[in-house]
Amino acid sequence: MKENKFRSFLYSAAGVVLVLIVVVALNFVLGRSRLRLDLTEARLHTLSPGTRQILARIAKGDSDVTVNFYVSQKGNRLPPMEEAFARQVEDLLAEFSAGSGGHLRVKKLDPQPDSEVEDAAKLDGVEPQMMQQTGEPYYLGLSVILDPQKVSIPSLSAQRDKLLEYDLARAISQVTQTTKPVVGIMSPLPLMGTPSNPFMARMGQQGSEPWVFVSELKRDFDVQTVAMDSESIDPKVQVLLVLHPKDITEKAQYAIDQFVLRGGRLVAMLDSLCLADNRQPNQMGFNMGGGSSLPRLLKSWGLEFTTNQVVADAQYSREINFGRGPQAAPAFLFLNKDAIAKGDALFEQTDDLLLPFGGAFTGKPADGLRQEVLLSSSKDSQLVDPITAQLNGPKVRDDLVPSNIQYALAVRLTGKFKTAFPDGKPAGDDKKDGAKTNEVAQVQQKEGKTENTVYLFGDSDFLYDPYCVRVDRMFHVATPFNGNLSLGQNLVEQVAGDSSLIGARSRASVRRPFTVVQKKQAEAQKRFQAEIGRLQKDVEEAQTKISEIQSKKEGNQKYILSPESKAALDNLTKKQTEANRNLRKVRKDLRQEVESMENTVKWINIAAMPFLVTITGIGLAVARRQRTAAK
Structure with a gap:
């Protein structure tokens, strides 16, 4: 009896040890492999269709793309968080390589101090980063090469992990392009940043960095400034972004009109109350100025824009802390998938947008034009005074009477556009009459030769840094906290760049808001x-x-x-x-x-x-x- 018990004990112990050995072995084998099971609803950990399209183009090409992946490996020279992220980068690069049919070759290199590999990293544009605790340098970056093109990502960071696939896909797309499309930006806002000078610094005023949206565009496009009083648009400009065109002149609208008729793509972001326009705030720091529009053009296209009213929405609003505790902000619209056009590639997997103090488009498109509503309010919304909405959100919330109307916050117009200036260029003092521009020298176009597309948004603040990204000034890293930045970039890429990148980026901004x-x-x-x-x-x-x-x-009853x-x-x-x-x-x-x-x-x-x-x-x-x- 005792012998049987002892034998059972041995067998049980041997079984436990055997199971333990099998588990350890499986863990070791599977840990070395890159097999993954993606159970997320949005397939967040699977290569997006856009990325696969870019990789398919490489597979069909005659030359291979090389990725030099520089990562410090020996001597615990990576911060713990970055070490795990480096493995994530390596896994994703392996998936990219497999998706290209082996035409994307990955070289993993360890730039030891004072080594030839470290010199190569610097030549490839990859710079060392510093560990916060010790101050020692480490490398985590890469370069993508398709001779003669080279695109570098100087530093990879775990803080930008959600954008990893997009960053890699964009770098690969860039090396396969020979020229960059030209994008013009017309705006009175300091999107391009403002330089600092000693005189203004002594008065306590510092220069400003470019908006993150503009910095990101510059990585893919040739971005040029177009003056607010321009009388013509350079023929090289393929896409024109107009942001908050406050007090725009008739001649500038004429220039935009002719730009659209010749086939240029227009993305106009108007506003009923622009928070980014802090050029003339009142003493309390609030913006009391009016909105912005393209009145002459909108009228020709059959639309109107509410420059003196903003949309307040009970369903899409939240309480916001403005420094005095949480307060109702019904004109800050936190839009989810119910407010976004279904099945539009522009919003692929994007279901979280923020539009502060946006206006609405009304009217019916002119003959020959088709309108698609891209963003809309709920029926629990109302048009309200912008100043009241800014100063007293709780009152606007309490007084809100649902209009039972889904206001159009962003629209897309498609068709053959006709000129808004049938009588020709607006008259006025022409300071440049002596130097005729390309548009002036040509005969005025009355109608577009082919169909074109114009995008109109009732808000421009959604691309302003405070409402789309969190910026780490120390490491110069911007992390999106909603889909605004993705939407802005998708817009430009859809009309001018590699539309395959749209799907790759959208994965970064997917959130699951509590719509119920x-x-x-x-x-x-x-x-x-x-x-x-x-x-x-x-x-x-x-x-x-x-x-x-x-x-x-009365006077003698002042206190009685x-x-x-x-x-x-x-x-x-x-x-x-x-x-x-x-x-x-x-x-x-x-x-x-x-x-x-x-x-x-x-x-x-x-x-x-x-x-x-x-x-x-x-x-x-x-x-x-x-x-x-x-x-």
């Missing part, structure tokens, strides 16, 4: 709206009557009220206090209901899977015991 929670919040707001409005009315009426009583004091007036004033003050107390309670109840909804959804997401696994395990155990008992 947002709808429930809007429904809760509706339920409490009537009570909040009634209480606010009571408060305002009480305040008005108090002011009336106080205004009736009659008993009747004092009693009335005390009664009104009491009513006002009670109304304010009730109003705070109703708002508190609304806030608690919304928070309860959010917490419920979060706990369901967090606990549902472990709960289901536990219940399944218990059920299997009970069933097994019942089968054993039956035997």
